[in-house]
Amino acid sequence: MDSTLPAVAEELLKEIKKAFQETSHVPDDLLLGLKFIFGPSAVPALDLVDQRSVTRVVSPSGRTAYQVLGSSGKLYTCYSSCHFCTCPAFGFAVLQKSESLLCKHILAVYLSQAVGACQELTVSEEQLTSILLAEEEDEG
Amino acid sequence: LCRGGLAERLYRLQNRERSAISFWRHQCISDAKTASDKSGVLTVKILEMFEECTIQVAICQQLEQSPAMLSSEDVVINAGEPILKVLFARETAAHLKSRPQDVIHIYPPWQKLLLRNADVPVIMHTYFSQKVLLSDHSETREKSYGLTKMLIRKNITSLAQTFSLDDPDDELHQESSDNQVSCAPQIHNNCDSKQHPLARSAVNDSLLEMVESQGAVGWREAQVRVVIQRVYCLPAREGYRSHVQGNKPLSAIPIINSDPPNVRLCLLVQDAYGMFSEVQLQSLTFADDIEQYCRRWEGKFCCLAGMKILQRTTRGRALGLFSLIDSLWPPVVPVKVAGQSQASEMMTTNLPPPSFCYILTAQSGEIHVEVDEEEQISNLYQPPAVHGLKEILQINGCNERCSFWAQVLYLRLQTKHSVPINQREILLFVTDSTLQNVVHMIPKVVAVSVAASCVLSTEITEALSVASRLVFFKDVLWGNGRIICVERTVLLLQKPLLYSAAGADLSELTGPVRLDELDSTTQANSICAVKGTVVGVNESTAFSWPTCDRCGNGKLELCPQDRGLLYCSQCSEVVISPVLKMQLEVFLSCPSRSQSTVKVKVWHEISFGLFVLINMLLSLQSYEVQSVLGKEVGLLNCYVHSVTSHPNCVALEEIVLL
Secondary structure, three states, rough: OOHHHHHHHHHHHHHHHHHHHOOOOOOOHHHHHHHHHHHHHHHHHHHHHHHHOOOEEEEEOOEEEOOOOEOOOOEEEEEOOOOOOHHHHHHHHHOOOOOOOOOOHHHHHHHHHOOOOOOOEEOOHHHHHHHHHHHHHHHH | OOOOOOHHHHHHHHHHHHHHHHHHHHHHHOOOOOHHHHOOOOEEEEEEEEEEOOEEEEEEOOOOOOOOOOOOOOOOOOOOOOOOEEEEEEEHHHHOHHHHHEEEEEOOOEEOOOOOOOOEEHHHHHHHOEEEEEEEEHHHHHHHHHHHHHHEEEOOOOOOOOOOOOOOOOOHHHHOOOOOOOOOOOOOHHHHHOOOOOOOOOOOOOOOHHHHOOOOEEOOOOOOEEEEEEEEEEEHHHHHHHHOOOOOOOOOOOOOOOOOOEEEEEEEEEEEOOOOEEEEEEEEEOOOOHHHHHHHHOOEEEEEEEEEEEEEOOOOOHHHHHHHHHHHHOEEEEEEOOOOOOOOOOOOOOOOOOOOEEEEOOOOOOOOOOEEEOOOOOOOOOEEOOOHHHHOOOOOOEEEEEEEEEEEEEEEEEOOOOOOOOOOEEEEEEEHHHOOOOOOOOOEEEEEEEEEOOOHHHHHHHHHHOOOOOOOOEEEEOOOEEEEEOOEEEOOOOOOOOOOOOOOOOOOOOOOOOEEEEEOOOOEEEEEEEEEEEEEEEEEEEEEEEOOOOOOOOOOEOOOOOOOOOOOOOEEEEEEOEEEEEEEEEEEHHHHHHEEEEEEEEEEEOOOOHHHHHHHHHHOOOHHHHHHOOOOEEEEEEEEEEEOOOOOOOEEOOOOOO
């Protein structure tokens, strides 16, 4: 049986984007839907959106990545081509235990896209490369 | 958390929800009532279960509601017991401890989500769920549940699957306002360009057969040919509400402020067996082209394909729809009768009027309605029967739909400030030659109220506010002595191409319009003509104020730079020569209603007859009331605010007719 949850999650995020585009407002229904699907990550993710913590980093070649300023002040990197985040929660809850679809940072990335709260930053190729490789240095 | 941010909102919502859930659970235990007779409850039987990221996904069969249940408005057609995917949150799943073959009652508010490329609807927000205990072996069940839990398959989702928030084609929100009526692309071209398989499949002529054979969702290959009896717009909220069972639709877009309402273009169609159906087409931002659609489509044949059933509604639940259907009953040509062979009897007399009606909508993606515009008008078509207002006022029934052609004399917006402007009731005062060339005992002017549910095109609202217009009122509701425009009523500026004028005199009005004179039968919220002598002045109500000579804005401000000058914020300019408006309430003695005190609010610029009076009273700041008394006031057109018997008083306001 094919998995259901990703399609449901995607549809929910799409609805949020649509609602926001039309009324500049996210209705309560959809917020509660986020809670239903994403559980405890929902409120922290929204908090990251409120604080404008998500930045979309672009390089001249067109490569993108997302950087999210976590609550502890640490900067986490989320990939755009697949679901991946450098935060420890992702490694534990998503990779290891398959308990969540996304960590709060990846969810914040999607929500920021939906409500247009993404900051944009253009960097050079070298800088983007170092961002993508940076976690190797930080961990340890 | 940021104050007022999304996180804070969700935090509060989730707390509220948590309390609601625990409260509900306690109530369930203490109540121990069976669920089946509450409305909105979804009953499902679990067929298969698995887990995805702590959410339990249950493939279920929806069970038919028990007959004892006074069901909510929407009854799903259980053609082959629909399959649902029900999601349970981790905590709910732990509480339920369900296994395959269990029956669960899901109480509202639950939410239904229809995914774009999937047939199976997903049910979410299932916090209020309860298992139906079929037997008493609770202990053994607990034990075996533990075992089952270990066997529930966990689906691992791929991280490579990212979400795309872009919407390449979404028919609900396509920019339809730019598409001109001349080619109505939503409806025609979609069929052409997508090489739809519907092209030459069998064409049915029975709606009932289509519904029964094709089911509630997706009429795959067949089409049905019907006649379009009426075209109208419905406020979109109605369409959304009936879209989902249970309660709140997932994406109810709140219409908060004074933006123009969303409307849905709808058709009332009838098949060869006389059965009706309402087809909801695309959403429009404005009902602007309704006149064109009516002209081009009413009476023509069209083919419906790829429909899905939103609702099967009955007479008792949809009075408005059925009053329209009744006005089209009985059919004007013989209709086929189900069960009889093709060529044999067709009946038209003694057929009972329909008691149910299907409301259809296009499946997501494409709209499969092809109107045969070139073809002739069908014989089955019943054009609106036009009557003179005098005749309508004499109709005996209640909730009758009727049509007429009348001149609008005056428009009044009901002022309830809590209601947004586009949802306020409008009162139109109309007349026609049947009322004007009148006999005793019949009013010369009649009030038509326009409810918020009646969708008006921008064209009409603009035309009505500018000058006196002749308007065609199609399918208004007459009942209890009142004419009301409700949903499915259409106001048009031109007479339709086809209408049957049952002996009505539709000649234009010649000569000036006359209003009824104020007398003992005058009621509140009507208009009348008043004539009398001034017997008093209500000095406390007299005041004057400056207005902008360019735009008429009555709320001028003091200029910030030079406090001696006036400033108009609407024109964004200083007002050099403001127009002074004055208002005053006078008491008249009217011979036509001699017992009452008649109080009239008069305005300067209109009332030339009283201008001198007011001038004396206000602008000179010193006056003798005596000099005003006894003055004769000629025929004033007034709106009646109120009529009271104790004290016997009539409060009027002078008005200008359009």
